Amino acid sequence: MATTLANSASTQQKLVRAREAAAKLALLSTGEKNALLLAIAEAIESRIETILGPNREDVESSGLEGAMRDRLLLTRARIKDMAQGVREVAALGDPIGETLAEWTRPNGLRIRKVRVPLGVVGIIYESRPNVTVDTAVLALKTGNAIVLRGGKEAARSNQRLVEILAAVPGLPDGAIELLDSSTRQSVQELIKARGLVDVIIPRGGAGLIAFVTENSAVPVIETGAGNCHIFIDESADFDMADAIVINAKTQRPSVCNAAEKLLVDERIAAEYVPRIVKKLIEAGVEVRADSKSRSLAVGSDLVAAEEQDWYEEYLRLCMAVRVVANLDEAIAHINRYSTKHSDSIVTRDEANARKFLRGVDSAAVYWNASTRFTDGAEFGFGAEMGISTQKLHCRGPFALAELTSSKYEIVGTGQVR
């Protein structure tokens, strides 16, 4: 039985255990990994009551309210969903062992590029305890050991969940390790652990992500920040534009794929800017605007957008509007200010759409659709580890295949150079 107590070992000891576990996990068959996943689902469902207690303590001592409290809260239904999610991961295909390429050289050497686990994956995240289970099972499915560093608000919930997961018979000791969340020391040790940890994935606010990417000595997959744009081209269908802008801004404003900025082609601005500003305000959105937009929507008495607004990810019902001379200026604006997450053009002109799709340097670029679709489930991946906004290793929503690396296996008959 591989019980892991969050505070009973040093960070260094936990990382060494994870490294040792990774060597064992890499050799498990798909059947063995899936059996462990189903046992985890079973263990969670049969211990719901023992999770609710620690979670209630977390919620009460956090002092959080509203949406933040709701993110932390677990219920019987939510825990059952968690277990169901584990079964869905068990049902997905196993990328490990896949032959990515294979060829024979003129000297007879046979080279095979094969998919292998990354090794030890470190996750630094904030208050949602379901991330603990979601990421641990994606790591297990791909033969990786995982080191979790959750938020301090969820410490008791995470502790209990990891106890349940790590106690599943047959799971190598160290496969799922939970670090102390009471100080930042464990984050510091984790991001400096070159040689023990193969990748760090920060999931959370912009401050956390910036800290990790700036300071980590371990390779990082940067996730999440989204200053997303919608550009209304000269030939846009205004009804479609309205629907996309209102959806992308208001359907769930706190998430990274919500739109934050609206760009409008000058040639339609006199008609479209007053129209959309009115609808945004009706939908409860605070609208900030450049001087041209303000002069067009005079009745609305808009707040002037400052330079800083073009960079900012509001994550709330606020949107900045700007009139641009043409498509080129829209693309240049986006490439300058965006976080390279998700940006959309609304147009009936295919040439303009193609130019936008090619010219905007972002993970996901849309033509006539809401930016809200940048998501593992919406893309049909069956799971999601995060949304990468960097260009190395993976870009956009990522899941199982991106938790893998490759190696070359080369078979010879005594070849030398």
Added chain:
Amino acid sequence: MATTLANSASTQQKLVRAREAAAKLALLSTGEKNALLLAIAEAIESRIETILGPNREDVESSGLEGAMRDRLLLTRARIKDMAQGVREVAALGDPIGETLAEWTRPNGLRIRKVRVPLGVVGIIYESRPNVTVDTAVLALKTGNAIVLRGGKEAARSNQRLVEILAAVPGLPDGAIELLDSSTRQSVQELIKARGLVDVIIPRGGAGLIAFVTENSAVPVIETGAGNCHIFIDESADFDMADAIVINAKTQRPSVCNAAEKLLVDERIAAEYVPRIVKKLIEAGVEVRADSKSRSLAVGSDLVAAEEQDWYEEYLRLCMAVRVVANLDEAIAHINRYSTKHSDSIVTRDEANARKFLRGVDSAAVYWNASTRFTDGAEFGFGAEMGISTQKLHCRGPFALAELTSSKYEIVGTGQVR
């Protein structure tokens, strides 16, 4: 004409120019890029005399001798080879624009994953001036801007080569930028330039690579360090083992894929250790050995290997020998001490070979072949940017495809969530 003078602009100005160039390079067609590459080859060949002068000054003022001097030295023949290498890159396929995946969601959204350039690639390297041209043309072929930070010994040669490359008509201003090599300041600025630079590739000694990986805020592809092992299994063909060990150790001891350590199964050690030690010594190799090997090769009076020896990359005619109990101990030793570069097993037992290939966690794992084959040309890639020893993004020898990222282009008809 896009003349770039190494010392006429600040690092920051050069990085901004490179960023702007990247947006233009990403939009070039394969034909346009190949035309630029052929013009570069032509420009190099027609200006050989103007390269030899600055290179002679570099060589004379460096005070280097022997192999180090030879690495820095350019000759007419070497410059012609350089130009020929550029033509070979022009002849390779262009990975940019390739559709990596394409599917339609139930809601009608059409999602296409397409290969795109990384953007701005930073290279930090040491004294070989041919790296300047080799890496600049691989970047150009893949639509990336490149920022070069070469060694100070090659400053005049690199300056002249970059002047020639950057002056090719049609190349966007900033596509090839050379940073000041006289101080470490430019390295510091380059590795902290998040948002301007997309990846840093350090090529050089262990000290340079460790400095960059520990301190960079920009994602890094770690290259090069190679503490490579050969394990002689119980059932090895001794003649084959001799040939592989001697080749991997002595054919070119200064490179990363040369072998540094020899592990021998205990059951054959009494016969094989004295035999190979004798041959290594005859080949001019200094042999260090664990106590068991020393007791078996008594006549040879071997130096005792210290714990540090098992970690060290000698990069010279020196090899440490150790007797291990069995295959499992060999795998455990390698996974503990190796740099995860290249390791080989010599055996006639397929089951043991398969276990070694799967169990050794290195970029390239060999069965009955020399570790010296870990190389882009030997793998048949037609080019090489480096050899990655990390697991993120790419692993092992890498070239054009690994200088790319991907993006999602999503086409809708007004879809919202």
